[in-house]
Structures are given as C-alpha cells and as structure tokens.
Amino acid sequence: MERRVDREGVDRVGQPIPLIDLGRQHRPLMPELRAAFERVVGASAFILGDEVQAFEAEFAASCGVAQCVGVGSGTAALMIMMKAAGIGRGDEVIVPAHTFVASAFSVIHAGATPVCVDVLPGSGLIDPAAVRAAIGPRTVAIMAVHLYGQTCAMDELRQLADAFGLTLLEDAAQAHGATWKGRPAGGLGTVAAFSFYPSKNLGALGDGGAICTDDPEVALAARRLRDLGRERGGPHLDIGFNERLDGLQAALLRVKLPHLAAWIRSRRRLAGVYRERLAGAAELLAETTESPCTFHLFPVRVAGRAAVAKQLAERGIATGIHYPLVLPDQPGLRGLAACEAPIARDWADRELSLPMFPEMTDAEVERVADGLAGRVSARSPAIDDEGLTGKGG
Numbered sequence: 117m118e119r120r121v122d123r124e125g126v127d128r129v130g131q132p133i134p135l136i137d138l139g140r141q142h143r144p145l146m147p148e149l150r151a152a153f154e155r156v157v158g159a160s161a162f163i164l165g166d167e168v169q170a171f172e173a174e175f176a177a178s179c180g181v182a183q184c185v186g187v188g189s190g191t192a193a194l195m196i197m198m199k200a201a202g203i204g205r206g207d208e209v210i211v212p213a214h215t216f217v218a219s220a221f222s223v224i225h226a227g228a229t230p231v232c233v234d235v236l237p238g239s240g241l242i243d244p245a246a247v248r249a250a251i252g253p254r255t256v257a258i259m260a261v262h263l264y265g266q267t268c269a270m271d272e273l274r275q276l277a278d279a280f281g282l283t284l285l286e287d288a289a290q291a292h293g294a295t296w297k298g299r300p301a302g303g304l305g306t307v308a309a310f311s312f313y314p315s316k317n318l319g320a321l322g323d324g325g326a327i328c329t330d331d332p333e334v335a336l337a338a339r340r341l342r343d344l345g346r347e348r349g350g351p352h353l354d355i356g357f358n359e360r361l362d363g364l365q366a367a368l369l370r371v372k373l374p375h376l377a378a379w380i381r382s383r384r385r386l387a388g389v390y391r392e393r394l395a396g397a398a399e400l401l402a403e404t405t406e407s408p409c410t411f412h413l414f415p416v417r418v419a420g421r422a423a424v425a426k427q428l429a430e431r432g433i434a435t436g437i438h439y440p441l442v443l444p445d446q447p448g449l450r451g452l453a454a455c456e457a458p459i460a461r462d463w464a465d466r467e468l469s470l471p472m473f474p475e476m477t478d479a480e481v482e483r484v485a486d487g488l489a490g491r492v493s494a495r496s497p498a499i500d501d502e503g504l505t506g507k508g509g
Contacts (some may be wrong), residue, residue, distance in 0.1 A: 132432040133471050133480050136315050140475035141379075145371055149321075152367035161363045164343075171366040174373055175310075175326055178293075179302030183335035185327040186361030187342045190289045190311020193325035194222035196359060197309045200327065200337035201283050203228050207256040209285070212242040213442040213460035215261045219287050220443050220452065222309075223259070231255070232443050232455040238402025240264065240415070240463045244272035251276070257283040262291035262301055264401060264438075265317065265383070265410035270296045270304045277305075285309075288328075290412040292317040293380045297406050302328040312369060317383070317412050318376050320365040382474035383411040386481050390414055390470065393485030399466070413438055414472040416488070421468050424488065431487050436469035 142149065156167060168186050176184035187193050203209060205227035211219050213232040223230040233246035240263050247258055258277055260268040270284075277284040286308035288294075291301035302308040312324035327338045337354075340347055345356030387409070391400060399417035403409050415438065418424050425435045442460045444452050470484055 130432055130483065133434060133476075133484060135434040135436050135469065135471050136473045137475060138314055138319070138473075141473070142321075145375075148371045149368055152371050153364065156364045156367045159363075163363060164360055165363045167363045167367040167370065168361050171361075171370050171373070172326070174370060176328060178373065178376070179300045179308070179328045181303040181308075181328045182330045183328065183332065185335055185338040185342060186366060187325045187327060187338075188359040188361060189323040190309065190313055190325040191218040191222065192342070192357065192359035193309035193311065193327050194218055194287060194289075195225045196338050196341045196357065197285065197307050197327050198222050198226035198228070199341055200334045201257065201285065201307055203257055203283070206254060208252065208254040209257045209259055210242075210247050210250050210255060211259045211443065212261050213444065213455055213457035214240050214439065214463045215263065215287070215443065216289070216439060217443065217446055217448065218289075219259060219261050220446075220449055228256070229254075230443070230449075230452060232452065232457060232460075234455070234457040235460045235463065236269075236402075237459050237462075239266060239404070240401075240460075240467070241266065241268045242273075243459075244269050244276060247273065248276055251280055251282070255280070255282060257285050259285045259287055260305060261287040262289075262294060264415055265290055265294055265412035266401070266403065267291060267294050267296040267301050267304065267407040269404075269406075271406075274305075283307075289313075289316070291410070292412075293376050294407060294410045303330065306331060307334050312365070317380065317410060318369065318372060321368050322362070322365055324361055324365045324369065326361070379474040380410045383472060384408070386472065386474075386476055386478075387411045387414060389478055389481045390485055393482060394489060397485075397489035411472055414470045415467050416470060417463070417466040418468055418488075419466065421466055425468060428484070428487055433484050433487055434471060437467060438469050439467075440464055 172184040172186050203226050207228040208231050209223045209228050211230045212235050214235045220230040231250050233250045234243050236243050260273050284305035286305040288301045288308045289311035294301040307329040310326045312320040329335050340354050341356040342359045345352040345354035442464050444454050
C-alpha cells in the first residue's frame with residue numbers, strides 16, 4: 117500500500133485503487149436496476165421477449181444501424197457474425213496479431229482460417245498497409261478490431277474491402293460509443309460484434325453481446341443462428357447455437373445505455389488528467405482526430421513492465437495487461453501460421469493498463485500517474501521483465 121505522511125506527521129496508507137470499480141457505477145442506478153429486474157420477473161420474459169426487442173432497437177439507434185441482434189456474449193457475437201456473413205471452410209480472414217483471442221477463435225469456429233498482420237505503432241490498431249500485403253486468393257474478409265475505445269482507420273480499410281470484394285467486419289467489443297469521423301462504431305463495416313461484458317463502457321450484469329448491421333439478410337441469419345437455427349419457434353433451418361440474450365440482461369442494459377455518453381465524457385476528462393501528469397513519463401496511446409478515444413482502457417507502454425506493475429501494486433494500485441501474447445504465440449492457436457508482427461509484439465511486451473472508470477476521482481488519477489511517473493523515472497535499467505517474472509509480466 118502507498119503510505120502518506122499528513123501535516124501532523126502521521127503515516128497513513130492510501131486506499132487501494134482498482135482497475136475498475138463497478139460498485140460505484142451501479143450504486144446510484146440501483147432503484148432503476150431493481151425496477152428493471154422486477155419488470156422482467158413480473159412478465160416472466162426471461163428468454164428473448166419484449167425487453168430484448170426494445171434494447172435491440174435502442175442500441176441499433178445508438179450505432180446508427182437498422183438491425184441489432186442480441187446474443188449471449190461478445191464471443192458469441194463474433195462467432196455468429198462470421199457465419200451470418202457467409203464465412204466458412206476454405207476462407208481466410210485477416211485479423212490483427214494484437215487482440216483478444218476471441219477475434220481469432222471466431223474465425224476458426226466458422227471453419228475459416230485467421231491470417232495475422234501487424235498493427236500501427238501508436239495505437240495498436242490493425243495496419244492497413246499490412247492488410248493490403250496479406251490479401252490473397254482465399255481472403256474473404258478483414259476484421260477491424262477497435263481497441264481501447266478507438267476505431268481503426270476505416271476509410272483505408274473500406275477502400276481495400278471494396279477494391280478486393282471483401283467483407284469488412286468490426287470487432288467493436290471495446291468501442292461502445294466510439295466514432296470514426298462522427299459515425300458510430302457498429303455501423304462502419306458490413307457487420308459488427310459487440311460485447312457487454314461487465315467491464316465494458318456499456319456492460320451488463322453478466323455476459324451479453326450484440327451483432328449490428330444494415331444488411332437485413334445478415335441480421336436474419338444471425339437471429340436464426342442465435343436460436344438453434346430457427347425463426348420464431350418454427351422448424352430448425354440451420355445448425356445454430358443456443359446464444360440468446362437474456363431478457364434480464366437486456367432490461368439492465370436499457371437502464372445503463374442512456375448514461376453511456378456521460379460516462380464517456382468522464383473517461384475522456386480523466387484521460388486528460390492522466391495525459392497531463394504522464395507527459396514524458398510513459399508512452400501514451402496516440403489518438404487520431406478521426407476517432408477521439410473513449411478510453412475503455414487507459415494503456416501505456418513502459419520498459420520493465422513487471423517491475424513497474426509490482427511497485428504500483430505495492431502502493432495499492434491495480435493494473436492489467438491487454439494483451440500479453442500476440443495471437444500466433446497463444447498456446448490455443450498453435451496451428452496458426454506465424455506472422456511478422458514486431459510492432460504487435462512490442463505492444464504485447466510493454467503495454468500496461470492503468471485504472472480507468474468513469475467514477476474515478478481526479479485525486480485517484482493523480483495518485484496513479486504520480487506513482488507511475490516516479491517509478492519509471494527512478495527505475496534501474498538493470499531490472500527488466502525477464503529478471504522478475506519472465507516474459508510478458
């Protein structure tokens with residue numbers, strides 16, 4: 117724990133600062149959340165139903181698309197998105213090497229093959245030039261993974277998709293409320309997948325996900341696939357999944373959705389405090405004018421990450437890593453072809469996520485930033501990740 121000495125000379129221990137504190141978000145919403153719970157219980161509409169339909173309409177409107185299909189998780193959204201878009205055996209999908217494993221797993225579950233490419237140095241987002249170099253005769257789609265609350269370079273990716281007749285997919289699991297040139301994530305490609313994992317900018321009180329699109333055929337296929345391949349309780353037309361969004365989660369998400377814009381404003385303001393305090397002390401995320409970051413996470417890159425994280429933990433400051441391995445290095449993806457991705461590997465080696473949630477106080481942000489700045493400036497170059505906990509931190 118971090119110790120402080122007050123004006124009277126008394127040594128005090130600072131309160132722990134978590135990576136995220138959902139309790140602070142939910143406490144003021146409890147009356148609305150309880151009312152939503154009681155509404156669902158009263159209607160006994162636990163699977164699909166009116167609450168799901170209402171949330172789908174509201175979330176589609178927020179993303180600027182015609183269709184939203186609620187599903188059981190973000191991973192389910194990715195997997196069903198693939199199959200609904202017609203991607204299958206023999207196809208290749210280009211994905212960034214720096215992303216969560218579900219981006220690649222969804223391609224494999226569809227029967228296709230992920231092809232990894234490198235990312236941009238400042239943002240960690242997929243590099244359009246690397247995408248162009250990886251397009252081959254079996255390529256059918258590009259997956260734009262919007263990381264940290266910032267969208268990919270969608271104009272360049274759209275030009276590539278149109279030039280080569282490819283489907284442009286969005287993994288928007290970290291991009292609720294993010295925009296590209298004023299257009300919301302979720303409506304920038306052919307079809308998008310969202311996660312409502314509790315820690316997201318818009319999080320459920322459990323698992324949940326959604327597929328967003330303007331293509332009615334893709335939406336229809338997704339609705340069938342989430343419900344065991346059937347439409348409205350009819351015969352099973354496809355080999356589908358049991359991946360329906362719960363009515364309860366939809367009702368709770370409806371409570372939280374109207375607060376998303378205010379939460380993003382708070383995240384951006386707190387990020388401004390971080391950026392001011394950390395100038396020159398760590399490598400910060402590069403923002404683009406086309407896509408102002410919504411800071412789902414606040415990533416920095418530091419040398420000796422394990423040592424830095426350890427010392428912050430000793431001061432009661434939690435940190436995370438997003439993500440410690442590039443896709444080809446994941447044990448579960450051993451069959452994935454290796455790719456030249458030095459920039460992605462640099463992100464995997466040095467990225468450290470600092471506490472970020474809308475209800476943080478300026479004092480907490482300042483304490484984290486000052487702790488990191490002091491640790492980095494005082495760090496001995498002889499200490500590195502290898503000497504403490506092994507590669508990856």
